[in-house]
Amino acid sequence: MSENKLHTLFILSDNERGVLARVTALFSARGYQIQNITAGEINEAQHLSCIAITTEGTAETIAQIKAQVEKIVAVRSVVNLTEAQGAVQRELMIVRVRRDAPKHDALVDTLNELDARQIAADEESTSFELTGDTRAINQYIARLNALGAVEIARSGIVGMAPVKLH
Amino acid sequence: MSAPASAPHFLSAPAGSVLLGAEIVVRALRDQGVEHIFGYPGGAILPVYDAIFQQDELHHILVRHEQGAGHAAEGYARSTGKVGCVLVTSGPGMTNVVTPMTDAMMDAIPMIIISGQVPTHLIGTDAFQEADTTGITRNCTKHNVLVKDVNELAETIHKCFHIARSGKPGPVLIDIPKDVQFGKGVYVAPDEVTKYKTYPYAIAASDPKIAAAVDLMQGAKRAVFYTGGGVINANAANDLRALVHATGFPITQTLMGLGAFPADDPLNLGMLGMHGTYEANLAMYHCDVMICIGARFDDRITGKLAEFSPNSKKIHVDVDAASINKNVRVDVGIVADAGEAIRAMLAEWQRRNAKADSAGLAKWLQKIQEWRAKDSLAYEHSETIIKPQYAIERLAHFTASQNPIISTEVGQHQMWAAQHFPFYAPNRWLTSGGLGTMGYGLPAAIGAQVAHPDALVIDIAGEASIQMNIQELSTAVQYNLPVKVFIINNEWMGMVRQWQQLIHGERYSHSYSEALPDFVKLAEAYGALGLRATRPDELDSVIAQMIAHPGPVMADIRVDPKENCFPMIPSGAPHYAMILKDGDIAPVSPEGLMMV
Ligand SMILES: Cc1cc2nc3c(=O)[nH]c(=O)nc-3n(C[C@H](O)[C@H](O)[C@H](O)COP(=O)(O)OP(=O)(O)OC[C@H]3O[C@@H](n4cnc5c(N)ncnc54)[C@H](O)[C@@H]3O)c2cc1C
Ligand SMILES: Cc1ncc(C[n+]2csc(CCOP(=O)(O)OP(=O)(O)O)c2C)c(N)n1
Numbered sequence: 001m002s003e004n005k006l007h008t009l010f011i012l013s014d015n016e017r018g019v020l021a022r023v024t025a026l027f028s029a030r031g032y033q034i035q036n037i038t039a040g041e042i043n044e045a046q047h048l049s050c051i052a053i054t055t056e057g058t059a060e061t062i063a064q065i066k067a068q069v070e071k072i073v074a075v076r077s078v079v080n081l082t083e084a085q086g087a088v089q090r091e092l093m094i095v096r097v098r099r100d101a102p103k104h105d106a107l108v109d110t111l112n113e114l115d116a117r118q119i120a121a122d123e124e125s126t127s128f129e130l131t132g133d134t135r136a137i138n139q140y141i142a143r144l145n146a147l148g149a150v151e152i153a154r155s156g157i158v159g160m161a162p163v164k165l166h
Numbered sequence: 167m168s169a170p171a172s173a174p175h176f177l178s179a180p181a182g183s184v185l186l187g188a189e190i191v192v193r194a195l196r197d198q199g200v201e202h203i204f205g206y207p208g209g210a211i212l213p214v215y216d217a218i219f220q221q222d223e224l225h226h227i228l229v230r231h232e233q234g235a236g237h238a239a240e241g242y243a244r245s246t247g248k249v250g251c252v253l254v255t256s257g258p259g260m261t262n263v264v265t266p267m268t269d270a271m272m273d274a275i276p277m278i279i280i281s282g283q284v285p286t287h288l289i290g291t292d293a294f295q296e297a298d299t300t301g302i303t304r305n306c307t308k309h310n311v312l313v314k315d316v317n318e319l320a321e322t323i324h325k326c327f328h329i330a331r332s333g334k335p336g337p338v339l340i341d342i343p344k345d346v347q348f349g350k351g352v353y354v355a356p357d358e359v360t361k362y363k364t365y366p367y368a369i370a371a372s373d374p375k376i377a378a379a380v381d382l383m384q385g386a387k388r389a390v391f392y393t394g395g396g397v398i399n400a401n402a403a404n405d406l407r408a409l410v411h412a413t414g415f416p417i418t419q420t421l422m423g424l425g426a427f428p429a430d431d432p433l434n435l436g437m438l439g440m441h442g443t444y445e446a447n448l449a450m451y452h453c454d455v456m457i458c459i460g461a462r463f464d465d466r467i468t469g470k471l472a473e474f475s476p477n478s479k480k481i482h483v484d485v486d487a488a489s490i491n492k493n494v495r496v497d498v499g500i501v502a503d504a505g506e507a508i509r510a511m512l513a514e515w516q517r518r519n520a521k522a523d524s525a526g527l528a529k530w531l532q533k534i535q536e537w538r539a540k541d542s543l544a545y546e547h548s549e550t551i552i553k554p555q556y557a558i559e560r561l562a563h564f565t566a567s568q569n570p571i572i573s574t575e576v577g578q579h580q581m582w583a584a585q586h587f588p589f590y591a592p593n594r595w596l597t598s599g600g601l602g603t604m605g606y607g608l609p610a611a612i613g614a615q616v617a618h619p620d621a622l623v624i625d626i627a628g629e630a631s632i633q634m635n636i637q638e639l640s641t642a643v644q645y646n647l648p649v650k651v652f653i654i655n656n657e658w659m660g661m662v663r664q665w666q667q668l669i670h671g672e673r674y675s676h677s678y679s680e681a682l683p684d685f686v687k688l689a690e691a692y693g694a695l696g697l698r699a700t701r702p703d704e705l706d707s708v709i710a711q712m713i714a715h716p717g718p719v720m721a722d723i724r725v726d727p728k729e730n731c732f733p734m735i736p737s738g739a740p741h742y743a744m745i746l747k748d749g750d751i752a753p754v755s756p757e758g759l760m761m762v
Pocket of ligand 1: 272273274333334335393394395396397399400419420421422423437438439440441442459460461462463464466467483484485486489502503504505576577580581598599600601602603661
């Protein structure tokens with residue numbers, strides 16, 4: 001048995017009612033964990049959606065999960081992004097800094113240093129967006145939280161399989 | 167709501183015609199080749215019942231409880247190889263079919279369930295008899311859909327039939343709001359639907375995996391075939407027989423696979439697993455090559471996984487990729503239809519002019535003969551009390567010439583039927599294996615009898631199980647379906663009592679069937695024939711009367727209340743730790759205690 005590790009599965013599916021529910025129901029019914037999940041329509045004309053799920057398991061468990069998900073009628077393909085050479089994965093995070101935050105200036109300096117993009121501002125706060133792979137996002141979060149009061153939201157993984165696997 | 171006189175009837179209107187949603191349902195079923203549907207009406211499905219009323223090609227069988235409809239459809243499907251169909255109303259009608267759907271999901275039975283739903287504009291309002299049908303049935307169907315647009319109805323139904331019968335078969339539910347049944351839409355014929363989910367099916371004899379499998383088989387000294395329900399699904403019993411005889415290897419079948427190989431063939435070791443024969447289980451333990459075809463390494467087969475067939479190379483043929491390496495890691499996994507794979511293996515075996523290692527095989531068959539000599543299905547005979555095994559043997563004896571279809575309920579009687587009733591052909595054995603649903607047998611028998619009006623159909627039942635769907639006797643009487651219910655009445659939930667005796671210190675908690683009805687009077691109350699045998703010398707004549715009677719019969723066979731079902735591998739124990747008779751020690755490990 002190989003070791004437990006995180007894998008992200010990229011699921012291309014028909015954009016039918018209940019697909020997401022079927023995928024998550026399968027995970028809970030078979031006792032698999034969902035670390036994070038993102039989903040959205042990607043081609044309205046072709047009724048296509050994509051779902052990315054991160055889960056933990058041995059290579060054997062992940063192969064079993066992949067085979068189970070592929071059985072779902074609306075699912076067209078499943079690619080393990082973690083194993084697929086050339087796959088890309090990103091997360092988006094949004095950071096809001098209040099003007100009265102004790103370390104306001106340090107926070108903004110850090111965000112600028114990280115190439116965060118300002119996306120909104122009002123009298124009370126400024127909001128930034130940042131993207132990166134999960135490891136980078138985890139580092140950003142650690143750095144920002146170390147500077148105290150800051151609000152953070154993150155998207156979960158959005159990914160794409162390499163061309164040859166489509 | 168009658169159509170204008172000039173409009174053709176909805177069953178003969180050309181494809182492309184505009185029909186009512188309810189008419190589309192009946193038309194689509196007819197065009198899918200459905201002749202019988204089992205159901206129960208209610209408010210949300212009345213338009214479909216109205217359409218059924220106005221035609222006579224699709225025959226509706228009215229059950230007494232929707233669970234009965236579901237199991238009847240399963241029995242119909244298993245005995246014919248066709249898709250079984252169910253029609254129910256929203257809310258409680260649908261929830262009553264949850265058990266049969268789960269059952270069909272487990273046992274890979276193709277089934278279509280059509281449920282009425284509250285009108286679209288009321289969905290989500292807690293309307294009368296509203297239930298979240300797709301939500302509730304998501305985990306017990308292979309696929310389910312809520313159809314909100316009448317113009318998608320025909321295509322959806324055709325696709326659902328394809329899904330139900332292809333790949334690993336299973337139940338598919340179509341939920342249809344009442345306004346969609348009343349709406350008008352275009353009917354499309356099955357052949358106009360082009361976009362289907364594809365499932366693995368074929369495999370070429372030249373495929374490297376077939377070569378790898380045949381390599382293993384050629385090198386084997388102690389090979390065994392282990393086959394299951396997938397061979398029945400694939401309609402591949404004849405191919406299996408050819409492959410087994412070409413190789414000369416012995417074969418064992420799962421509970422679900424019985425009938426795929428003739429019981430009296432010398433190579434047949436009978437059933438394996440928890441209540442399988444000594445020779446089958448020891449062959450599994452000691453083999454060097456295992457050829458698993460259309461079976462799924464269920465925990466009632468493997469026993470203790472860590473000690474499951476420790477020294478064998480394993481080949482696994484399954485149409486479901488997720489079945490391979492799920493419970494047991496195999497050396498050669500072949501994702502294909504069982505029939506296709508068997509034919510490919512046989513073709514490759516013949517092309518190579520292959521021969522089994524004859525010295526090895528002879529020694530192996532000799533060993534098996536020694537195990538067989540234990541006669542693990544033997545039981546103590548009695549002159550004074552009917553032994554349940556004896557009752558089943560006599561039933562088999564008197565019905566042999568009629569090639570009967572046998573269904574069962576769940577419990578000891580089910581296992582005794584599997585052990586003592588010989589099957590020579592597929593599709594004659596209907597039993598709930600994966601879910602183990604008490605109450606399955608009578609409706610399943612009814613479903614089979616509907617499909618085979620001239621066949622002798624017998625439900626081998628327990629007195630506890632039969633009470634779970636006994637109301638279906640009324641269905642049998644209404645449609646003059648001459649099913650025979652053969653109750654192995656031991657006054658106990660025998661299988662539960664056996665576990666309590668062996669594993670729970672003889673504390674018989676709530677397993678005695680108190681206040682049993684008088685089954686003879688009960689049969690009569692329903693308008694069926696009731697019979698009873700209490701002594702061994704009464705048995706033969708009761709069986710003869712039962713078979714001779716042209717209508718439904720319920721026979722109450724009073725058997726030894728304390729008989730146990732052996733052999734038995736206690737849950738979670740390895741294959742060699744088999745209990746053969748009362749008094750043998752039951753070595754139950756802490757892990758085994760957790761198993762069911
Ligand atoms: C009280 C009780 C006791 C039991 N004791 C035993 C016992 O002692 N021994 C025993 O065997 N069982 C026993 N069972 C039944 C057991 O629980 C399982 O239901 C059974 O073993 C499963 O049979 P199977 O492996 O043939 O799989 P099935 O459930 O029949 O599944 C068929 C397999 O074949 C595949 N398949 C389907 N169609 C095809 C196709 N066309 N081509 C290729 N593959 C296909 C499916 O994907 C699946 O993997 C017992 C049940 C009860 C209720
Ligand atoms: C619906 C359902 N409830 C409970 C069980 C658990 N169970 C398995 S066998 C059994 C006893 C069956 O008794 P009976 O029908 O008399 O058969 P016997 O074992 O005596 O032959 C029970 C309660 C089950 N399998 N199905």
